[in-house]
Amino acid sequence: xxxxxxxxxxxxxxxxRIHTCCPVGICTxxxxxxxxxxxxxxxxxxxxxxxxxEGNPMGDSNTVPDCIITEGMQLDSILTKIHPKVSFRxxxxxxxxxxxxxxxxxxxxxxxxxxxx
Numbered sequence: 001x002x003x004x005x006x007x008x009x010x011x012x013x014x015x016x017r018i019h020t021c022c023p024v025g026i027c028t029x030x031x032x033x034x035x036x037x038x039x040x041x042x043x044x045x046x047x048x049x050x051x052x053x054e055g056n057p058m059g060d061s062n063t064v065p066d067c068i069i070t071e072g073m074q075l076d077s078i079l080t081k082i083h084p085k086v087s088f089r090x091x092x093x094x095x096x097x098x099x100x101x102x103x104x105x106x107x108x109x110x111x112x113x114x115x116x117x
Contacts, residue, residue, distance in 0.1 A: 004104055005116040008045045012066065015046040016112065019065040021078050022053045028071050028093075029053070035093060036069060039100050045113070057082050067106075086110045 020036065022029035029051035040047045052059040057068060057078045067086040068078055075089050086106050090099055107113045 006043055006045075006104060006108075006113045007116060008043075008113050009111065011110075011112050015048040016067060017063060017065045018047050018049045018067045018069060019052045019057055019059060019084075020049060021057050021068060021070040021074070022051065027051075031093060032069060032071050032090060035096065035099065036103075039096065039103060043100070043103070043113075045107070054078055086112075 018036065020029040020032040033049045033051050036047070036049055040049075050059045050061070050063070050065070054070075054074050054077060058064060058081075064082060065084050068075070068082070068084050069088060069090060070078065071090040071093055075087060079087060086109075088102055088106050090102070092098065104113065104115060108115050
């Protein structure tokens, strides 16, 4: 897969707030957080990632996230509680390039990054 270059447009004048929601309570949100921190570091996009649960997607800080990223099937349930601008599911945590592509596609659609060809 060809490496895409992206330009971060900094829509918030702060890091993008991302919540990773644990769909079944077995701490997958922490594994997702760790992987996302690596990917966003590679992309040069500043983020603030908080692991949360489906039952409390705003987390202990009660902060509305800019983005929800979860692994599993519960995204629709989470979106009944809060409405971030960007939200998507990770299909397979072991497929880093797919995750990276999903981030690029979703963030470009939101206008947060520009893809350079």
